[in-house]
Amino acid sequence: MRCIFALFFAALLMVAVAHAELSTVQSSRLNPILPQSYQSSETCSNCHTRLYEQFEHSMHAKAFENPVFQYQFYDVLLPQMVNDNDSVFAAAACLKCHSPTTFLSQDLRLPARDADKSLPGVTCDFCHTLTGYTGLSPGNANYRNSPGPIKYGPLQFSTDWHRAYSQFQRQSEICAVCHEATNRFGVPVHTTYSEWRASAWPNRGIVCQDCHMSASGRLVAGKPVFDSGVLAVNTLITPKEREKIYSHRFPGARIDNQLYGAVKLQVHSFPERLRPGQTMFVGIELDNTEAGHSMPTGAIELRMAWLDVILRMQDKEWQLKAKPAAKMNWDVAGANPADKALIGTAISQGSRLYRAILVDREGQPTLNKWEAVDKVFDNRLQAGEERRELFSFPLPADASGSLEVDATLRYLRYPPGVAKHLGVDTVDSVLVAKANKIIQVSH
Ligand code: HEC
Ligand code: HEC
Ligand code: HEC
Ligand code: HEC
Ligand code: HEC
Structure with missing residues (x-):
């Protein structure tokens, strides 16, 4: 293991130098930030106590120590590097988003x-200390960062010894530098931004911060409601005393409340009058009204949502089985042989799945976003979509x-x-x- 680390450090340095030449991250790479x-x-917690208390439980604070990340990084990726020089680039790149100050300071x-x-x-x-991004659009950690005593924030006309205003802090693009990414094979692995x-939210003036940094993590009656103090x-x-403070909890898929109600469901059935022996049709409408992006989003290789439809009559129960809607059968739990290992029996067989499938060189589904060569399937519920x-x-x-x-x-x-x-605990x-x-059934 030790030699792997040594290799990693050497490689990481090489990568840093390579980046300096390509200047894909930022020009200050040539003069490493100490x-x-x-x-x-x-340090910030001494004065920004409340914001710190919110932040310390967030996935941003835990982006490196997260066991799921640790497993992929230490147990899958680093050992791979011994045989695959290219994956070294991917390993260094992980830190750009999961521990950016480590990457930038080359510590x-x-x-x-x-x-x-x-x-x-x-x-x-x-x-x-983020001030913008390089290139045409934000993503793949193309951030501009200028460390120093001045902290950039959203408050206009407040520049002093400690802080300065930056419009960037108020835009979705500050999130997009990390929440949008394609891997080295050009496969879009994070597409939240x-x-x-592509949704109606930008036109309505709703940015990531309005949901993820508001008091409840969601819009309330279509509007963000903020903390104060x-x-x-x-x-x-x-x-x-400020009327509006941006929360730093950044709730996401780990917070049940964030998920509950994100999509609305409605049940329709026809014909209106049901008789025994007749074929009935059940229509389910799913509206992704509350998420500012597809559902699921983020780590699409891991997340999935599914629809179960059960009919009950007296003591009988039937599960309605979904049919593959697309050419590939990834949208029906258990329909693809690879599902046996991926989902086992955790998701009732035959239910409708919403997910994306990334495949590796062998065409097998992969959970390693850095080795995906293609995204072969994606039927996630898009923002604002009625499915x-x-x-x-x-x-x-x-x-x-x-x-x-x-x-x-x-x-x-x-x-x-x-x-x-992944070698991590199962989740409910x-x-x-x-x-x-x-519905009443009668002769
Ligand atoms: C993932 C990036 C991110 C992290 C991590 C983060 N902030 Fe912020 N913070 C923001 C953004 C973005 C805003 C502005 C939101 C807006 O106005 O749209 C903000 C706003 C603020 C403000 C301005 C007042 C307000 O409305 O809340 C302060 C102060 C602040 N952050 C301090 C901190 C402190 C202290 C920490 C660590 C405990 C921290 N931030 C961690 C992104 C971050
Ligand atoms: C000695 C106390 C102190 C420490 C330590 C401190 N801050 Fe501040 N910070 C303040 C005060 C006071 C304000 C102004 C609050 C206000 O205007 O309501 C402020 C404001 C801010 C703002 C708002 C900027 C804007 O839009 O005007 C940001 C962002 C910020 N601090 C970030 C940080 C970060 C990041 C750290 C840690 C690296 C930090 N602060 C450490 C006292 C501190
Ligand atoms: C430096 C890169 C970076 C920036 C900038 C950044 N994020 Fe993140 N964010 C991450 C990483 C990495 C994770 C995942 C941590 C993990 O799960 O290990 C994450 C996790 C999250 C989560 C939690 C997801 C969950 O499942 O719990 C939310 C929500 C989120 N970010 C929103 C935002 C928003 C909103 C902004 C902009 C204000 C932002 N992020 C800016 C890197 C970043
Ligand atoms: C209209 C409110 C809204 C907006 C705008 C919004 N989100 Fe979300 N976000 C949600 C809700 C609700 C969830 C939980 C449901 C889900 O996972 O889609 C969520 C989940 C997430 C997650 C967790 C995904 C996962 O499965 O791990 C991340 C990361 C995230 N959002 C980032 C962002 C970023 C980055 C932006 C801006 C480009 C953004 N969100 C804009 C409401 C919003
Ligand atoms: C461009 C930024 C970026 C890079 C580079 C990056 N990640 Fe991520 N990663 C993210 C974001 C953002 C999330 C959070 C998405 C979400 O919450 O759904 C995430 C989530 C994850 C997760 C899921 C964590 C969980 O608990 O569900 C794992 C595992 C992970 N990344 C591993 C890696 C590895 C390994 C690398 C290097 C090969 C890497 N990441 C490179 C931005 C990045």
């Missing part, structure tokens, strides 16, 4: 896995009484097969939406 250029988030002392001290994730100082761009404590000056699913069911000849149609949309950050593959699925309808 580690001490960045202050730790704990290459990579701690052993499970060491007491891990590398910092996306820190306060990193985000508040382009999904948002003071931004700093323990300072010589008495800080202003309709149609099922048919022949009612038994002896059916009578009330028939309940019960539809649920659930979400998994990663299914058990994936957890096993989270309810996103449910709806039901009761």
Whole structure:
């Protein structure tokens, strides 16, 4: 393992030099930023106590120490580097987003896995020294960062010894530098920003911050509602009481409340009058009204949502099976042989799945975003989209009484097969939406 680290450091340096020549990250690469250029988030906590308390539980703070990341980085990627020179570039690149201050300061002392001290994730100082991006559009960590005493923030007319205004801090593009990425094979692996761009949200003036940095992490009746209070404590000056403070919890797929209600479900059925022995049709409408992007989004190789439709009558129960809607059958749980290992029986076989499939050189589905050579499937629910699913069911000849149609949309950050593959704990699925309808069956 030791030699792997040594190799990694050497390689990381090479990568840094290569980048200096290509100047894909930023021109200051030629004059490496020293580690001490960045202050730790704990430094900020002395005064920005409340923001720090929110931030420390966020996935930004844990972007390196996250066990799922650690597994992929230490147990899958680093060992691969021994045989694959190219993956070295990918390994260095991981840090650009998962521990950017480490990458920029070229502080290459990579701690052993499970060491007491891990590398910092996306820190306060990193985000508040971001000033823009290089190139035509944001993504692939093409950020411009200028560390120093001045912290950039969203408040206009407040420039002083500590801070300066930056319009960039108020735009989705500050998130996009990391939440939009293609890998070295040109495969789009993170597309949250382009999904948002393609939606109606930008025209409505709603940016990432309005949802993910508002008080509830969601819009309330179509509008962001923010926290209020003071931004700093323990300072010589008495800080202003502010009506609007951006929360730093950054809720995402780990927060059940963030998921619940993100998509609305409605059940329709016809014909209006149902008779025993007749074929009934059940239509389910799914509206992705609350997410500012596709659902699921982010780590699309791991996340999935699925729709279960159950019919209940007296003591009988039937599951309505989905048919593959597309040429490839990845949208029906268990239909593709590869699903056996990926999802096992965690998701009821035959239910409609919403997900994306990345494949490796062998054409096999991969959970390693750096080795994906193609995205072969993607039926996720787009922002603002109304999706309709149609099922048919022949009612038994002896059916009578009330028939309940019960539809649920659930979400998994990663299914058990994936957890096993990743070497991390399994997670429970989270309810996103449910709806039901009761219909009378009579002669
Ligand atoms: C992932 C990037 C990111 C991280 C990490 C981050 N911030 Fe922020 N912060 C922002 C953005 C973006 C805004 C402005 C939001 C807007 O106005 O649209 C902001 C706003 C602020 C503000 C201005 C007042 C307000 O409305 O909240 C302060 C102060 C602040 N952050 C301090 C901190 C501190 C302290 C930390 C660490 C504990 C931190 N930030 C971590 C992105 C970040
Ligand atoms: C000694 C106390 C103190 C420390 C330590 C401190 N800040 Fe501040 N910061 C303040 C005060 C006071 C304000 C102004 C609050 C206001 O205007 O309501 C402020 C404002 C800000 C703002 C708002 C900028 C804007 O839009 O005007 C940002 C961003 C910020 N700090 C980031 C940081 C970061 C990042 C750190 C850690 C690297 C940090 N601060 C450490 C006291 C501090
Ligand atoms: C330096 C890169 C970087 C920037 C800038 C950044 N993020 Fe992130 N963000 C990450 C990484 C990396 C993760 C994933 C951490 C993990 O799961 O290991 C993440 C996670 C998140 C999550 C949590 C997802 C979950 O499943 O819990 C949300 C929400 C989020 N970011 C929103 C934002 C928003 C909004 C902005 C802009 C204000 C932003 N991010 C800016 C890198 C970044
Ligand atoms: C209209 C509100 C809204 C806007 C705007 C919005 N989001 Fe989200 N976001 C949500 C909701 C709700 C969820 C939970 C459902 C889901 O995963 O799609 C979420 C989930 C996420 C996740 C977690 C995904 C996962 O599965 O791990 C990330 C990361 C994220 N958003 C980043 C962003 C970024 C970056 C932007 C801006 C380009 C943005 N969001 C814009 C509401 C919003
Ligand atoms: C351009 C920025 C960027 C780069 C480069 C990057 N990531 Fe990420 N990564 C993200 C963001 C943003 C998320 C969060 C998406 C979400 O929450 O769904 C993420 C999420 C993840 C997750 C999922 C974490 C979880 O708990 O679900 C893993 C694992 C991961 N990244 C591994 C890596 C590895 C390994 C590399 C290097 C090969 C890498 N990443 C390179 C931005 C990046």
